[in-house]
Amino acid sequence: MYETHYHRASSVEDAVKQMSDAGEGKYLSGGMTLIATMKQRLAQPSDLIDLRHIDGLRGISVNGRTVRIGAATTHAEVAASAEIAAVCPALTSLAQVIGDPHVRHMGTIGGSIANNDPAADYPAAMLALDAVIITNGREIKAGDFFTGLFSTALEDGEIVTAVRFDAPEKAGYAKFRNPASRYAMTGVFVAKTSDGVRVAVTGAGSDGVFRHEGLEAALAADFSADALGSVTVDAGGLLSDIHAGADYRANLVKVMARRAVAAA
Template sequence: MYAFEYHRPTTLSAALADLEKAEAKALAGGQTLLPTMKQRLASPSALIELRDVPELKGVAREGDAVVIGAITRHIEVSQSAVVKAAIPALAALAGGIGDPQGRNRGTIGGSRANNAPAADYPAAALALGATIVTNKRRIAADDYFTGLFETALEPGELITKVSFPIPEKAAYVKFPNPASRYALVGVFVARTAGGVRVAVTGAGENGVFRVQPFEAALKANFSASALDGLSVPADGLNSDIHADADYRAHLIGVMAKRAVAAAG
């Protein structure tokens, strides 16, 4: 690990000022950043610790949405009475991320900024039509995820909270890697007054994506049987030591049916 400065601001304005330093990185949970620094794959000049910034904390229901502060930990989302009451599928998703150590350190903002291809939260954000709120603007989930480990965030832009519209029904089901608990394939299904959204994580070469044929079938008939005969092409899906593209394509259909059954 290379030498770096460590800053621990207590206000959002101070954190943003610190982040203007050349090659500075925000530290929200460190579940990806610190390991890459230890491997010398990343060498920021400064780490800006965000855990003492009150403007980035908290879970609240605001109208027809649940709003979660960027440095809210996975364990807090999973145990939140607000989340459990409004979007139980989101609480269940958070409770299944990684292991207890990771859930007690990792944060929703850090996960969103990193956009790992097998992370769970991207599926929830895309399926629920979430809005990622930064210090500069509001970004719809459909516009936010731009590729593998890539997002619409610009230099100097910091996620402050994520707003999740409350669905009529929703569920998330994943086939986890037995070691890491990352999703080999994870499918989040949500039904709202505006229709149905189906988002897949862990499978796509470019990260999370929606399955519009599934959405159309479920809008007409929200039942697992509505997906009979439908499939996702293996083209564009990941192949690695854990699962090839054909197997992931098969899992998408299986996990989608299970998610619909769980939501219903």
């Protein structure tokens, strides 16, 4: 690991100031990806600004059907939240299958979506739930936030502070896990609301998380696993790597979508 300088931010404002003073700084919120890449010398930030101890970035609140989760809230806290489980159990189920206990107790929802790993779970949930990503300067719809592999609409120095969404009528998540990393080789989050059905896919797209209009149309007409039988998932644009080919992932999208609907 290259030499770096560690800073524990006391507030969002303090974090922004420390970042502006840093040469090539990085925000740290869990570090499940960043620390690993630093250990492999694939990342060389001059400074790490730790956001995990900022009180205003933690916590879960449910007001009616509106859910707000602070960015520094860990996966374990989401997984164990009775408040979220009461209105959107699909999200607690998703959090329960992220990585292993160590990852779930260190990793945060804000860190996950800000990193936007193409195989991460939360981006699919945020996109399917039509969530709003709240930063220290604005609010961004999930559909505008995720812009590509490891890419988001965040500007330099901008910090994710929370996410907010209205709980759907029904929702479900299913993923085919890599047996070593537990990342999603393909994961599908399905959400049904009064406005329609949204289906988001992670782990399969060559450009990161995406919505599948064919699956959405089929489920809008008949919200059942059987309705997906005639839907075609094009392998074009899907990932092909040492873990699975594009054709295999195309099949997994349908299989995981059927399981997600069954879970819903």
